[in-house]
Amino acid sequence: MSSTSQKHRDFVAEPMGEKGVMALAGIGEVLGKRLEEKGFDKAYVVLGQFLVLKKDEELFRDWLKDTCGANSKQQGDCYGCLKEWCDAFL
């Protein structure tokens, strides 16, 4: 994988503010809906989960899979995007 998606770059480029959960890379319509149903309606809520898991990739991926059924690539995209955001802004 040589490059990242536009969505990833957009997300990482600025503070997430009040962005919705679908602004996260790897989270599209379907996964976004599922996450919203479970109360993860904003990107920062997912970030909270990411942080409470201590940025652990494996756990976060597992969580994402359990919560919204994300596949491996989606998990990776979402993890990478949050990780990089944290590196930049935390």
Place this chain on the structure above:
Amino acid sequence: MPLFEEDPAHLSKSRLRSDLVAHNVALPPAQSRKEVYVGLHLKHIEQKNGADFSSDEEDQDKEEDRGNAEIPDPSCLTDDDLKAALLKHGVKAGPIVATTRALYEKKLRKLLQPDGDVGLVNGAEKDVLYSDSEEEEEGTTLSSEGAEEETVEQSEQAAQESSQMERRRSHSTSADTEQELNRSNVQEHWSQANGVSSAPILDTLTTKNQSPYYTPKASPFKRGMKPPLEPVKDTFKDIFPDTHATPTGIYATCRKPIKGAAGRPVLYGYPESPVSPTTLERQEVERRIVPFKIQILVFLIVVVLLYFINVCVEDSSFAPFVALLDSLNPISDAEDGLLLQAETQDTPALSGQE
């Protein structure tokens, strides 16, 4: 040492408590004395253990026994016990809250599964599935078991991993998370299969102080010392031409950092970073600056040329030029005068003819 050989009276109260919880025994009131716990422990757990170790599990180690005992329900543990249980397995758990508990329970369950079942057969397959980061994490759990051996194993394995990874990149890393917990087992097999023969050679070639100082946390550093590993592999190949480094018979190539292996995004350093609008603008401006300088230069040259012409005109060629102009003027005046005379002469003649 099997669990049931421990005298419950020698265990701490909290330990007794967690054991009881693990065996689904209702806890006595919090203020009860230790004897109460010991009594309960003897009553419930000893019996159970006696039944458990009937035949085939006798040779398993203590941790596994406890693991088997706890398998029924990590969900029965309290948050603290769950955390302690994870810590026993070398996992530093974060805060265990509502949204994370399920994950940690799952992880504990995975860790508790006996890892003796999975053998060498799957070993090679599994290595492919692990990415670097997972390997590091595994290193954390294994850190207690002889660091030196581990270094050799990991480098060996990492090298092989990379070769396989290149061929089978399509494999997704997370495909089989349960396999992860069997890694330690896989690595043990590695040490049997390859580590034994390769360990002495690697030891002589790698500097001695690497192994003692090796910690799994320092794996970025480990990646840094990959290049020196390449010649090591070559010598290994030279010395043991008949030895197969991998079950697949493929020798490892020089390991390059695998960026975004197996479908993961690249986390650090992009080859071409996205250009922001401001930098684009600046580039545009810069592109314009160079011709602008040239324009100025040309303008200056033109100005200097004009100045020289002006100076020349004023200095030397001024006089002849003016003289020329002067000499031209009288002639034209004279011609004008003649023409006028001619006209005046013509008109009366013409009028006279009419």
